[in-house]
Structure formats: C-alpha cells, structure tokens
Amino acid sequence: MKRFILKKSLTILLRINIFIFSYLLYLIQLILILLNLKKFAKNVFNSASYFCSLSLGIKYDIDPNLKKKFLQKAIHISNHDNPLDIFIAQNFFKIKTITTVDQHLKNFLPFFELSLKNYGHYSFDYLNFHDRKLAYLFLDRVCKNDNNVLIFPSGSIYTSIIKRFSKSVSKLSMINKLKVIAWKFIFNDHANIEYDRNIGKYILKRICSEKLVLQIAKVKVFNPKDYRSVEELHSDLCLFYLDS
Numbered sequence: 001m002k003r004f005i006l007k008k009s010l011t012i013l014l015r016i017n018i019f020i021f022s023y024l025l026y027l028i029q030l031i032l033i034l035l036n037l038k039k040f041a042k043n044v045f046n047s048a049s050y051f052c053s054l055s056l057g058i059k060y061d062i063d064p065n066l067k068k069k070f071l072q073k074a075i076h077i078s079n080h081d082n083p084l085d086i087f088i089a090q091n092f093f094k095i096k097t098i099t100t101v102d103q104h105l106k107n108f109l110p111f112f113e114l115s116l117k118n119y120g121h122y123s124f125d126y127l128n129f130h131d132r133k134l135a136y137l138f139l140d141r142v143c144k145n146d147n148n149v150l151i152f153p154s155g156s157i158y159t160s161i162i163k164r165f166s167k168s169v170s171k172l173s174m175i176n177k178l179k180v181i182a183w184k185f186i187f188n189d190h191a192n193i194e195y196d197r198n199i200g201k202y203i204l205k206r207i208c209s210e211k212l213v214l215q216i217a218k219v220k221v222f223n224p225k226d227y228r229s230v231e232e233l234h235s236d237l238c239l240f241y242l243d244s
Contacts, residue, residue: 015207019055022048030111033118042119049090056206058087059213066216067092069181073147074221075173078183079161079241080152083195083202088185088214089150096120096142097150098135108199126155136168143176153237157195161241170234173224180222180233182240188213 025048032041070076070092078088089097099121105112113123122138124131142149153169154161173180189212193205220240227233 012208015055018051022051038118045119053087057211059211061213061215074179074181076150076181077153077169080154080157082187093150095148095150098122100126139172143172143178165238167234170230174230183219184217186215186217
C-alpha cells in the first residue's frame with residue numbers, strides 16, 4: 001500500500017513538473033510571435049501541446065501504419081467527444097482548423113487567440129450565424145490554397161457526431177474535389193472525469209488521475225468522385241460514425 005502511494009505521489013509530482021514546463025514553452029511561444037519568429041513559434045506551440053498532453057496522463061497508442069494518413073492532403077474529419085481532442089488536432093494533424101476552444105482556454109492561457117491565429121487556426125463563435133458563415137469561407141479558402149484541413153463535423157463536445165453532422169464537409173469535398181479522411185478516435189479513460197467548463201479543475205483532476213489511452217478505432221477515405229451528389233457523400237460519412 002505504501003509503495004502504491006509513493007508511486008502515485010511521484011507520478012503526480014512528475015506530471016506537475018511536465019505541466020509547468022509545457023506552460024513555460026507556451027509563454028516562450030508568445031514571445032517568439034512578438035519577435036515575428038512565427039514559424040519557430042508554431043514548432044514551440046506544438047511542443048507545448050505535446051508535453052501538456054503527457055502531463056494530463058495521455059498515452060498515445062497509435063498504429064504506425066495509420067500515422068502516414070495524418071500527412072495525406074485531404075479534408076480530415078473526426079468525432080469530437082472529449083475536451084482533450086485539442087491534442088489530437090495539435091499533435092497529429094498539425095493543420096489548420098476552425099475552433100471555439102479559445103472560449104474555454106482564454107482565461108487560463110494568456111493571448112491564446114493570438115497563438116491560434118499564428119498557427120493558422122480560425123476562432124469563431126458558433127452561436128453567431130455571421131461567425132459561422134465566415135468560418136465556412138475560411139475552410140473553403142484553406143481547402144483551395146492548402147488542400148489540407150481538419151474539421152470536427154459535430155462542432156462541439158456537447159453534441160454527438162451521430163446527432164449533428166455538418167453538411168459543410170461534403171460540400172467542401174465536392175466543390176474542391178478533395179478526398180475526405182474520416183477518423184474515429186477513442187479515449188480509454190477509467191477515471192471518467194467530466195468536463196464542467198472549469199478548465200483549471202479539469203486539469204487538476206487529470207494530473208491526479210490514471211492514464212487514459214488514445215487509440216484510433218477506425219479510419220476510412222472517401223473520394224468525392226465516387227458520389228453523384230453532396231447528399232450521397234454526406235449520407236455515407238454519417239454512416240461511417242453510426243456503424244460502431
């Protein structure tokens with residue numbers, strides 16, 4: 001019992017130190033942005049994200065053969081069931097996306113919107129129709145210029161992807177003739193910690209909890225050339241997530 005308590009205490013202490021290190025990296029990244037070293041700042045931002053994920057107990061159990069698909073030019077989409085999905089976006093895809101995450105983290109991370117903007121992400125208010133329209137135009141522009149983008153079709157961790165799946169994905173795919181790579185990720189988390197919009201409390205709970213293992217449940221490539229309409233492609237994309 002004493003050995004278990006000692007091991008647990010050392011693990012928590014190690015995670016706290018890793019978290020502090022990741023926070024310092026984040027602050028350094030802000031300085032680099034101010035010095036106009038924006039490309040270097042992006043790399044530091046990625047490193048800060050990775051170390052932060054380790055401090056929260058995330059273990060990445062990813063098939064090496066599937067990692068190649070992260071690098072493919074396409075519209076990448078994923079389920080969005082966990083607040084820790086931000087680390088999936090930042091540590092694996094490392095491409096532009098639209099996000100509302102700054103609404104949750106801006107009080108915890110100074111100038112977080114600036115960091116997202118420097119990386120190429122677009123922050124918006126999903127409750128505002130005009131903002132949603134601008135976000136779609138941003139995605140369309142990225143598809144045309146970069147041929148590579150990440151989209152969470154459900155838009156929020158509070159709405160399941162099987163209940164709300166945006167047609168924007170199939171529209172962007174058909175218009176820009178870009179393949180869609182659909183991913184389904186799972187977090188095996190025995191702690192079952194719920195996020196109640198209090199980011200500080202959530203981080204503290206995760207640091208003190210058991211590891212959670214991130215895995216790829218399945219992945220599939222959809223080619224718009226195989227579909228006659230936006231509706232057909234949209235239907236198949238929805239079925240991918242309905243079929244467990």
